[in-house]
Amino acid sequence: MPKQRPEPIDIDEQEERPSKSQLKREMHALQALGETLIAMKPAERARFPLSDDMLRAIEETSRIRSHEGRRRHMQYVGKLIRKEDLTAIQGVFDAIEQEKEQRDHAFHRLEKWRDRLVDEGDDAVDLFMADYPNADRQALRQLVRNARKEREQGKPPTSSRKLFKHLRDTLAL
Template identity: 35%
Template sequence: MAKKKKPIDEDIIIISKSEQKRDHHELQDLAEVLANFNVNQRSTLPLDEELLAALRLADKIRGKHDAYARNLRFVAKQIATLDVEAIKFGIEKIKNRHTIAAFQSSKIEELRDNLIADASQIEPLLSEHEALERQKLRQLVRNASKEVKAEKPAKSYKELFKYLKDCVTFE
């Protein structure tokens, strides 16, 4: 005689044990990445004080294999209580900071060249970025375009780049 099956409530999501293990291993890998970061890099991430204390302990016991592994499992459990996606985003930002800086630098160079070629682009730029000063920007663009036309050393050209780099941010 077959056993009667109980009706399964459709609101409950059943996660297989192997999927739980995969998720836990992913959190452990994330904990190891965090443990390999230095204190300054960790400070930029959205981590709570208890997790930071556990990571400081991991730094101290790195040479003791079993204790270090146990501590990383604890760190993984702590990470599970936080916003994992925000932490992953912060880690990617740290890992790709050179790529991001190169991208921003090329965008600023392109913006500078466009301003020198066409000074009418100053007004839309000023409306997008309130940190820019109208008079200073116009003066730098005017001087840089004169230098480019006269083929002089690019003093204002470099100053314009530095000013834009300081005031304009790209997301």
């Protein structure tokens, strides 16, 4: 009986199949996603659409102490993540990132107001009160005066921090 030769692999078929290195990179990315989920607080993790098996694996991670056992468990978590809805998980990550950016933007706005209030004094207080009429004008003016006095004397910015905190509380951020 003559030897049968394997059929030649079609070049198009070979290009469609990912390389072994690509598969490893994807596996490591999924493990990193699992580690990110494990590092989150339970309240944050509750926002994600995770299966019961995945949640059990995440909870089990805290009980594993040995390095090798944890490494193998992370491989298992990576395997479980393949079965999860990755687009929904990415959507939650995007929403969290967007909330963080909005919060950062709001804090930068507050910092600019604080600096403007300290630099300009009562004129800036009037402008701030026009934008935010619910603010306590007397407390705001007192904090601005104290912050200006500290700056002039070269003292640490304690009142400036209190002013920022007051602005944050006023705007409920």
